[in-house]
Amino acid sequence: MRKNLLMTLAVSSALAFGVVACGDDDETPSGGGEEQAASNGGGDLSGKIAIDGSSTVAPFAEAAAELFQEENSGVQITVGTSGTGGGFEKFCAGETDISDASRPIDEEEEVPICEEGAVEYTEVQVANDGIAIATNKELAVDCLTTKQLKQIWNKGSKVKSLADVDPSLPDTELSLYGPGTDSGTFDFFTDEINGEEGVSREDYEASEDDNQLVTGVSGDEGGFGYFGFSYYESAADGLNLVGVDSGDGCIKPSAETIQDGSYTPLARPLFMYPSAKAMQRPEVKAFMEFVVAQARAIAEAAKIVPLTDEQTQTAKDELAQAEAGA
Amino acid sequence: MTGAQIAARAAGRSVIPKAARRDRAFAAFFRALMYGAVGLSVLALATLLYDVARDGLPKLSVDFLTSFPSRIIPANSGIESAIYGTLWLMVVCAVIVVPLGIATAVYLEEFADRTKWWNRVVEVNIQNLAAVPSVVYGILGLAFIVRGPISLGRTVLAGGITLALLVLPVVIIVAREAIRAVPSSIREGSLALGATQWQTIWKQVLPGSIAGIATGVILALSRAIGETAPLLVIGAAVNPRFNPEGLGSAFTALPIQIFAWTQDPNREFVDLAAAAILVMMVVLLLMNSFAIFLRNRYEQNW
Amino acid sequence: MGRRTSLVRRPSGRSRFEAAIKAILFGAAVVSILTTLAIVFSLLKETIAFFGDVPVGDYLFGTKWTPQFQGDQQSFGVLPLVWGTLYLTGIGLLVAIPIGILSGMYLAEFAPTRVRKIIKPVLELLAGVPTIVFGYFALTFFTPEVLRNALGLGVNQFNALSAGIILGVLVVPTIATLVEDAMAAVPQSLREGSAGLGANRVQTAIRVVFPAALSGIVAALVLGTSRAIGETVIILIAGGQTANLSLNPTESYQSMAAFIAATARGDIPTGSIEYETIFVVGMTLFVFTLVLNMISIRMVRRYRQVYE
Numbered sequence: 001m002r003k004n005l006l007m008t009l010a011v012s013s014a015l016a017f018g019v020v021a022c023g024d025d026d027e028t029p030s031g032g033g034e035e036q037a038a039s040n041g042g043g044d045l046s047g048k049i050a051i052d053g054s055s056t057v058a059p060f061a062e063a064a065a066e067l068f069q070e071e072n073s074g075v076q077i078t079v080g081t082s083g084t085g086g087g088f089e090k091f092c093a094g095e096t097d098i099s100d101a102s103r104p105i106d107e108e109e110e111v112p113i114c115e116e117g118a119v120e121y122t123e124v125q126v127a128n129d130g131i132a133i134a135t136n137k138e139l140a141v142d143c144l145t146t147k148q149l150k151q152i153w154n155k156g157s158k159v160k161s162l163a164d165v166d167p168s169l170p171d172t173e174l175s176l177y178g179p180g181t182d183s184g185t186f187d188f189f190t191d192e193i194n195g196e197e198g199v200s201r202e203d204y205e206a207s208e209d210d211n212q213l214v215t216g217v218s219g220d221e222g223g224f225g226y227f228g229f230s231y232y233e234s235a236a237d238g239l240n241l242v243g244v245d246s247g248d249g250c251i252k253p254s255a256e257t258i259q260d261g262s263y264t265p266l267a268r269p270l271f272m273y274p275s276a277k278a279m280q281r282p283e284v285k286a287f288m289e290f291v292v293a294q295a296r297a298i299a300e301a302a303k304i305v306p307l308t309d310e311q312t313q314t315a316k317d318e319l320a321q322a323e324a325g326a
Numbered sequence: 327m328t329g330a331q332i333a334a335r336a337a338g339r340s341v342i343p344k345a346a347r348r349d350r351a352f353a354a355f356f357r358a359l360m361y362g363a364v365g366l367s368v369l370a371l372a373t374l375l376y377d378v379a380r381d382g383l384p385k386l387s388v389d390f391l392t393s394f395p396s397r398i399i400p401a402n403s404g405i406e407s408a409i410y411g412t413l414w415l416m417v418v419c420a421v422i423v424v425p426l427g428i429a430t431a432v433y434l435e436e437f438a439d440r441t442k443w444w445n446r447v448v449e450v451n452i453q454n455l456a457a458v459p460s461v462v463y464g465i466l467g468l469a470f471i472v473r474g475p476i477s478l479g480r481t482v483l484a485g486g487i488t489l490a491l492l493v494l495p496v497v498i499i500v501a502r503e504a505i506r507a508v509p510s511s512i513r514e515g516s517l518a519l520g521a522t523q524w525q526t527i528w529k530q531v532l533p534g535s536i537a538g539i540a541t542g543v544i545l546a547l548s549r550a551i552g553e554t555a556p557l558l559v560i561g562a563a564v565n566p567r568f569n570p571e572g573l574g575s576a577f578t579a580l581p582i583q584i585f586a587w588t589q590d591p592n593r594e595f596v597d598l599a600a601a602a603i604l605v606m607m608v609v610l611l612l613m614n615s616f617a618i619f620l621r622n623r624y625e626q627n628w
Numbered sequence: 629m630g631r632r633t634s635l636v637r638r639p640s641g642r643s644r645f646e647a648a649i650k651a652i653l654f655g656a657a658v659v660s661i662l663t664t665l666a667i668v669f670s671l672l673k674e675t676i677a678f679f680g681d682v683p684v685g686d687y688l689f690g691t692k693w694t695p696q697f698q699g700d701q702q703s704f705g706v707l708p709l710v711w712g713t714l715y716l717t718g719i720g721l722l723v724a725i726p727i728g729i730l731s732g733m734y735l736a737e738f739a740p741t742r743v744r745k746i747i748k749p750v751l752e753l754l755a756g757v758p759t760i761v762f763g764y765f766a767l768t769f770f771t772p773e774v775l776r777n778a779l780g781l782g783v784n785q786f787n788a789l790s791a792g793i794i795l796g797v798l799v800v801p802t803i804a805t806l807v808e809d810a811m812a813a814v815p816q817s818l819r820e821g822s823a824g825l826g827a828n829r830v831q832t833a834i835r836v837v838f839p840a841a842l843s844g845i846v847a848a849l850v851l852g853t854s855r856a857i858g859e860t861v862i863i864l865i866a867g868g869q870t871a872n873l874s875l876n877p878t879e880s881y882q883s884m885a886a887f888i889a890a891t892a893r894g895d896i897p898t899g900s901i902e903y904e905t906i907f908v909v910g911m912t913l914f915v916f917t918l919v920l921n922m923i924s925i926r927m928v929r930r931y932r933q934v935y936e
Contacts, residue, residue, distance in 0.1 A: 062397040062565070069567060076568045078576065089897060155701060175784055181696040198698045205786070205870045205880060206696065207890075212869075214591040219772075219785030235591040301398050353830035360738065363730035364747055367804070370797045371754050377769040378761065429656030437650050438657075450925070452660050457851075457921040458914065459858025461885045462667060465892070465910045469670035473898055491663050498660070522642060524649050552758025555860035555885070559892045559906075581760045581861075588764045588865060596768055603761050610756060 046074035047283040053080070053087025053100030054184045055210060056228040057270045060127050061100050063302035064291050075283045083208065084184030085110075092117045097278035098288075101271045102129060102184035102228075120276035122322035124288070124315050126295055128305040130253040131189055131266040132232035133242040134214075136223035141169055143243040143250035146193060146265065152224075153178075154194045157201040161222070176204035177213040177225030185210075189226055192265040214239070229253050230304040258305045269311075270304070279322060292319050378607075382600030390601060394567040395583060400594035405602050408583040410569040411482070411562070412551060412609075415579055418486025419493065419550050424543055426490075427497030428532075431539075434498070435505045436527055456495035463492040464559030472560050480561040483573040488556050493546040500542025504535035537624035544617040548610050554581040580606045671914060674907030681901060687908065693871035693887075695905045708871035709909060712788075712881040713916075716863055717856040719792025719877065724799040724852055729845065731800070732807025737833040755801035759861045766794040766866035786868030786880035795862050803852040810844025811837050847927035854920040858913065860885040884913045 051061050058081045065077035082090065084101045091099035092114040104123065105111055114121065133149070135141055141162055144152075148165045151157065152174075162169035179186040181198065191197040207213055210231040217223035218238035232239060232253075243250035246264050257263035272291065278284040291298065292315045299306035307315065393404025430452075438445040467488030471478055478484040508531050516526040532539075563576045564586050570577045580602060587599035679687070682704045690705015697703075735747060771790045775781045783789055814837050822832040838845070860883075868880020869890055882890075892906045 059397060066396055066398060066567065078563060078566065086897070181698065199701070200697070202692075202694045202697060202701055203870075205868060207869055208893075209589065211590050215589065216785045216868075218591065221782060223785075231591075238591070303398075349828060349831065353828050356830045356834070357738070360730045360734040363727040364734055366727055367731055367754065367797075367800055368747070368750050370800075371750055371757075373769070374757070374761065374765050377765055381768070426656050426659055429653050430660060433650075433653035433657045437653060448657050448661060451664050453925055454918060454921055455660060455664060457854055457858075457917055457924075458667070459860070459885055459917055461858070461860045461888050462671075462910055462914050465888065465906060466663075466667045466670055468892060469674070469907070470666050474670065494660065494663070522646055524646050548756065552760065554758070554760045555864075555889050558889045561893060581758060584760050584764065585861070585865070588760075588767060599764055600768075603764060606758065607761070610758070614756060 044074070045072045045283045045286055047076070047281060049075060049077045049098065049278075049284055049287060050096040051077065051079045051098040051100060051272075052082050052090055052096045054084040054102040054270070055081040055179075055208060056102040056129055056183075056185055056230070057100035057126070057272065059230055059302040060270065060298060060304050061098075061272070064287070064294075064298045067294065067298060067301065068287055068290050072283070072286070075287070077287070081208065083180075083182035084187070086182055089113075091121070091273065091275065092119050094119060094275075094277075097275060097281075097284055099273040099275075101273060102268060103188055104271065105273065121273045122276070122279070122318060124272050124274070124292065124318050125269045125307065125311055126272050126291060126315065127270040127299045127307060128258050128311075129268055129270050130229040130258040130263050130305065131185060131226050131268075132229045132253050133226050133244060133266075134217055134224075134232055134239040135242060136175075136217055136219075136221055137238060137240050138221050139170060139172055139224065140240060141242055143245055145245045146247075149193045149244070150195070153189075153201055153226075155199045155201055162224075172222040174224045175216070175220035175222045176201075177216045177223065177227075178204050178206060179210065179213065179227060180206040180208045183208055185226070185228055188268055189266070229258065230302065233303045255305045259308050274322075276322070285323065288319055292316050378600050378603050380600075381597045382602070382604045385597050385601035386604060390598075391605070395565040395587075396567075397565055400592065400598060403595070403598055405580065405583055405605065407566050407569050408578050408580045408602065409605070411566075411577040411579045411582075414482045414570045414577060415486050415489055416547055416551060418483060418573070419489040420543070420547060422487060422490035423494050423497050423546065427494055427543070427546075428501050428539060430494075430498045431501030431505055432527060432532070435502055436523065436531070452495045452498050456499060459555075460492055460553055461555040461559060463488055464556035466491065467556060467560045479574070480563070480576055481574045482570045482577045485557060485560055485562065485577055485579070486573075488560055489550045489553065492553065492556060493550045496546045496549065497543055500546070501535070501539045504538025504542065505531060507538060508534045537620055540624075541617045541621045544613055544620070548613045548617075551579075551610065551613075552581055552606070554585055557582055558585070580609075667914070671907050671911040674904045675911045677899075678901070678904035678908040681904070691873055695902060704905070706884075706909065706912060708873045709882060709884045709887055710912070711873050712863075712867075712871065713857055713883040713885070713913075715875075716788055716792045716795060716867060716881060716883055717853060719788060720795035720799055720856045721849075721853060723793050723796025724803055724856075725849060727796075728800045728803025728848070728852065729807050731804040732845075732848075733811060733833055733838070735804070735808045736811035737829065737837060751801045751804055754797070755805070759798060759859060760865075762794050762798050763862045763865035766790045766862055770794060771866065781878065783878040784868070784880050786866060786870075787878050788867060788881045789877040791863045791867035791881070792877070794866065795856050795859055798859065798862065799852040799856050802855055803848050806848030806851060807841075807845050810841040810848060813844065814840045843927045843930045847924045850920055850924035850927065854917050854924065857883075857920070858885055858917050859883075860889045864889050884909050884916075888913070 058079055061079045065079060069075060069077065080087070084103055087096065087099045087101065088105060088110045090096045092110065094117055105114070133144065139162070151165050152159045159165060159174070161171045161173050163171035186200070187197050190200045194200060205216055210227040213225050213227045214231050214235045217225040218235060232241060241252055243252040244263065244266060245251070251257050251263050253263045253266070258267045261267055274284060274288050279288065292312070295312055295315065296306045390404045391409065392406050393402055394407050395405070396403045434445070434449065438448070440446065467484060470476060471484045471487050472480055512530050512534065513526055516530045521529070557579055562582045563578045564582065566576060566578050584599045584602045584606070587595045587602065590596060687704050687706050689707065690703060691707050692703035692705050693708045694701060694703045731751070735744060739747060770793070771783065771785065771787065775783050775790055781789070818836055818840055819832055822836040827835070863883045863886040867882065867886060869882055869886070870880045871887070872879055872881045888906050888910055891902060896903050896906070
């Protein structure tokens with residue numbers, strides 16, 4: 001009887017080990033980039049690409065990774081979301097291959113660190129983005145001026161409802177949502193609207209995860225938040241988009257107004273910074289070329305505002321230059 | 327018996343006086359409260375299962391089990407990397423926790439002199455460890471195993487070790503009970519026949535308690551499978567499109583994937599979370615049934 | 629006189645082997661000590677570093693928790709997190725204590741065997757459900773369908789009521805099974821005596837068995853509280869991420885454990901002040917649960933002693 005028990009246990013453990021150890025082999029696109037070259041799925045590229053940085057660029061990077069891996073299943077790409085600042089920290093320490101950024105690399109604070117770490121890079125614009133101001137569907141407001149936005153979001157603001165900035169607006173108590181302070185979106189918004197980066201009121205629901213913000217705003221009666229435009233687009237049914245008036249009339253964010261810059265001041269370019277060292281690896285080179293060539297398709301898949309034709313050309317030139325120089 | 331009771335018995339009535347009406351009313355009310363309480367528990371479980379099943383069943387398919395998570399197309403998303411991650415973690419966890427747990431339990435039950443203070447410290451310490459929140463084990467993993475002295479990085483091995491430390495106290499406690507259940511007559515008989523202490527343990531006590539130990543280990547592992555907080559703190563990968571290749575690989579796990587999908591504003595992904603929950607619950611159900619089967623089949627009735 | 633035969637056998641190969649085994653097993657036991665030491669050490673190290681930057685008084689008594697901001701907007705008062713933890717635990721216990729005690733009492737004193745065969749597995753199932761499932765349930769069903777649609781309450785997407793109630797549901801099996809154990813351990817003689825004095829079963833249960841099992845029941849409550857305090861995922865998913873010091877259950881709150889899991893996502897840079905906040909909050913949480921656990925161990929020992 002004991003022998004049976006031991007046998008049962010032994011067999012089940014062996015099964016578990018077996019599934020784990022052998023299970024990978026007959027799966028199609030899976031790991032194994034080290035020992036075996038990519039089996040099915042074509043392409044003989046293999047290796048790992050580490051991408052980290054802005055959570056706004058992340059959907060683009062992840063869509064690019066997915067589409068790239070359809071042709072090159074031997075390449076493992078991980079996309080982290082430490083925020084633009086956090087991404088650059090790792091990038092300049094040599095820990096990542098490509099840094100996602102929702103703003104250019106900071107001349108004063110970040111460039112010196114990269115120089116110290118002997119990390120050379122290329123700045124490639126891959127898409128456009130705007131920050132969408134959104135409210136809950138029940139909270140109907142069509143337009144806000146930048147001044148009103150500052151009133152609501154500035155440090156020390158006591159604004160409790162939209163009626164406080166404009167008596168004609170509803171007096172529902174606001175439920176504020178916004179990105180956390182590590183986020184490039186936060187930096188950009190506070191810089192443009194409040195006048196100084198990092199300065200903001202504190203009593204809002206902060207999250208690095210834009211998805212949570214969207215869920216929050218669409219769920220609360222007085223929901224009011226700001227996040228990347230692509231996150232708005234993927235949940236547009238449950239949200240009310242607010243237009244921004246910076247002096248030239250009310251402009252609502254859309255692919256066009258973001259691309260041509262009329263949605264100011266909350267439109268911005270999105271970048272990927274591949275390091276020169278990483279570009280020497282064939283898989284990284286192929287990936288970046290894929291990104292630039294397919295930028296439009298990737299942006300559409302990720303529901304991000306794509307580059308204009310002109311911007312696409314510039315990006316291709318930048319990349320070609322980088323490859324030639326390397 | 328009182329005089330009234332004797333008289334009652336003589337008259338053929340009940341000896342114990344019937345409770346006053348107020349008491350009976352209260353008793354009925356209290357019973358209703360209890361039924362309500364129990365009913366609420368059953369209702370809670372039923373609603374939970376119903377909700378998960380309603381959201382998740384439509385999304386279950388073989389494709390779901392054999393695809394990787396996609397960030398952009400919910401219809402193509404699956405939990406392959408999560409399943410493999412969980413399996414890897416479980417194997418690492420079991421390999422560590424089974425020998426360590428049994429060895430500690432054997433030491434405490436068979437060798438430790440209870441009067442020595444250090445043995446009492448070990449005992450109390452294990453009970454305290456069992457009550458430490460799982461997120462603190464995550465902090466331990468991050469500071470000590472992923473970074474710090476051991477510096478394994480955000481790998482499967484680090485995750486497995488952290489989970490092992492988390493469930494180790496539970497395994498020790500369960501193994502101790504199983505070993506304690508072996509009657510001392512068995513031990514004494516073995517010693518009387520000339521066996522040494524270790525021979526007694528190896529040949530009599532352990533085989534006699536192995537059913538209880540195995541049940542406990544499986545239950546502890548099933549607890550480890552469902553743990554989210556420690557893996558979050560260590561840095562499990564989110565939406566990876568690869569399976570772990572080795573102990574040094576990045577990983578995800580079913581609870582982590584569920585966690586990520588649950589919070590997605592896209593309803594499609596939320597439903598995928600429910601489907602993944604169903605898969606996880608089935609795995610847990612299988613494990614628990616296996617544990618109960620082992621206990622019933624091989625339980626020693628001394 | 630012949631050679632003096634020692635009664636003490638000199639260590640033969642066998643006993644040396646036995647001694648080695650004992651040493652190895654002791655080594656295994658020591659791992660548990662090492663674990664505790666490692667936990668305390670890693671928590672302590674960063675906590676001390678933290679208090680190098682932030683005065684202890686500011687941390688313990690400050691009422692604003694905004695570690696992620698910069699400059700003069702940054703504040704490290706932990707009270708909102710502690711309050712959030714206690715508030716959510718309180719709501720949970722309000723649910724779990726009555727249901728748990730009543731269920732445990734029912735199982736111990738009243739339930740016929742047929743009903744027991746159903747209820748006990750239900751409780752065991754509930755106890756085995758991973759907390760992430762409860763979190764999913766709270767966010768995607770309880771908040772929208774129960775609180776908002778069915779009850780018409782105007783709660784936030786992330787709110788304390790939902791997280792607290794579901795937290796209570798999580799803890800019910802713990803309390804119920806321990807209360808049942810405590811009451812079942814009360815000797816039958818007490819019940820018989822009570823019946824002999826004319827009490828009905830409810831009176832016996834409430835006035836005799838319950839007080840007799842009191843220390844075990846209190847131990848159950850303390851353990852349930854400890855479990856609720858340490859719970860992370862339900863609050864993280866359904867309770868929100870705002871450190872809140874008010875009393876409004878429709879708003880979002882953050883507990884200590886939820887803060888740790890939200891902040892420490894594996895890529896936080898070592899040595900930064902945010903990294904340190906994880907540890908100091910973790911230390912606070914650890915102390916809370918340690919104290920609670922020691923109390924419950926004492927109570928369990930007391931009630932076991934009375935009847936063994």
